[in-house]
Amino acid sequence: MARSTNALLSRVVAAALVAAGAAAFAGSASAADEVNIYSYRQAHLIQPLLAKFTEATGIKTNVVYAKKGMLERLKAEGKNTPADVVLTTDISRLAEMVDAGMLQGVSSDKINSLVPAHLRDPKGRWIALTKRARVVYASKDRVKAGELARYEDLSDAKWKGRICTRSGRHVYTIGLISSMVAEHGAEWTEKWLAGLKANLARKPQGNDRAQVKAVSEGVCDLALGNTYYMGKMLAKPEQKVWADSVNIVFPNQGDRGAHINISGGGVTKHAKRKAEAVKLLEFLADTTAQGVYAAQNYEYPVHTGVKADPIVAGFGSFKEDKLDIEKLAMHRVTAAKLVDKVGFDN
Numbered sequence: 001m002a003r004s005t006n007a008l009l010s011r012v013v014a015a016a017l018v019a020a021g022a023a024a025f026a027g028s029a030s031a032a033d034e035v036n037i038y039s040y041r042q043a044h045l046i047q048p049l050l051a052k053f054t055e056a057t058g059i060k061t062n063v064v065y066a067k068k069g070m071l072e073r074l075k076a077e078g079k080n081t082p083a084d085v086v087l088t089t090d091i092s093r094l095a096e097m098v099d100a101g102m103l104q105g106v107s108s109d110k111i112n113s114l115v116p117a118h119l120r121d122p123k124g125r126w127i128a129l130t131k132r133a134r135v136v137y138a139s140k141d142r143v144k145a146g147e148l149a150r151y152e153d154l155s156d157a158k159w160k161g162r163i164c165t166r167s168g169r170h171v172y173t174i175g176l177i178s179s180m181v182a183e184h185g186a187e188w189t190e191k192w193l194a195g196l197k198a199n200l201a202r203k204p205q206g207n208d209r210a211q212v213k214a215v216s217e218g219v220c221d222l223a224l225g226n227t228y229y230m231g232k233m234l235a236k237p238e239q240k241v242w243a244d245s246v247n248i249v250f251p252n253q254g255d256r257g258a259h260i261n262i263s264g265g266g267v268t269k270h271a272k273r274k275a276e277a278v279k280l281l282e283f284l285a286d287t288t289a290q291g292v293y294a295a296q297n298y299e300y301p302v303h304t305g306v307k308a309d310p311i312v313a314g315f316g317s318f319k320e321d322k323l324d325i326e327k328l329a330m331h332r333v334t335a336a337k338l339v340d341k342v343g344f345d346n
Contacts, residue, residue: 034060035276039087084271092171094126095329103266114285128262130299136249137223155195164211164220168344175261177335178328194342216245231298250318257319
């Protein structure tokens with residue numbers, strides 16, 4: 001019943017997006033000096049970048065923003081889609097589009113020089129545009145420095161009733177579990193995930209900031225979250241008290257490094273303006289846009305020549321896992337099955 005309801009909701013959302021897009025892209029289908037974008041990234045993050053892109057290239061941008069339903073929409077539109085570029089918030093969403101045949105490979109020496117190989121698809125179907133680390137937020141009062149060192153430690157019985165996290169089905173959680181499958185295999189990861197579930201202080205719920213809030217209120221002592229949420233909390237007076245209650249722990253600094261996920265983009269299979277689409281991705285991966293990305297959402301640039309925002313730099317330097325992001329995508333189905341198998345969200 002739940003699955004049929006979700007499927008119906010996806011179709012409704014896709015239909016709504018089609019209607020919205022028809023209005024947004026009206027009259028632009030054949031314009032060579034324009035590029036059409038479907039974006040999961042929010043307007044306040046993307047618009048400053050797109051304005052700079054238009055200023056630099058003369059290419060106008062048209063955007064439809066969405067929280068869900070992008071893949072369903074691309075499937076429904078098929079060859080008639082007006083979209084040339086998709087911008088998403090996680091590797092899982094890019095991988096779903098690749099699996100559905102909705103993205104095409106592109107060749108760009110510029111992109112290859114700007115984006116490290118482990119942060120782009122070997123066939124050119126997507127590239128990373130920003131990075132974020134999945135870290136542990138630890139109570140300053142109740143967790144000693146160095147008491148937790150690795151993701152693997154989260155299943156240790158010493159943390160029973162002391163951990164908060166969002167849904168196991170969320171793409172951010174799936175990404176972390178996928179990295180564990182890549183490192184240890186599915187059988188080991190199942191046991192680890194069951195141990196993590198046994199240590200939860202409450203049923204998985206809410207977003208990443210809600211987990212840190214729970215730590216500040218004493219509901220739990222550890223929380224899983226993306227690094228950029230710390231910047232967001234520090235920027236809001238009512239949430240700063242949550243941020244001030246925790247330390248950021250970058251796990252696995254003695255071995256593979258902290259798990260990294262991405263936001264990214266790709267060129268749609270049926271793009272009418274492929275050249276303009278590639279120019280946009282090249283621009284977003286280059287110095288100017290990477291600097292804006294870094295400042296706007298407290299994320300880490302993929303361009304090695306661009307420094308992180310001072311607030312982000314204040315989180316501390318750390319060793320990041322250099323696992324090919326493609327491998328995260330490869331293991332996401334297994335990760336989702338393990339979440340269901342251990343009843344993580346129950």
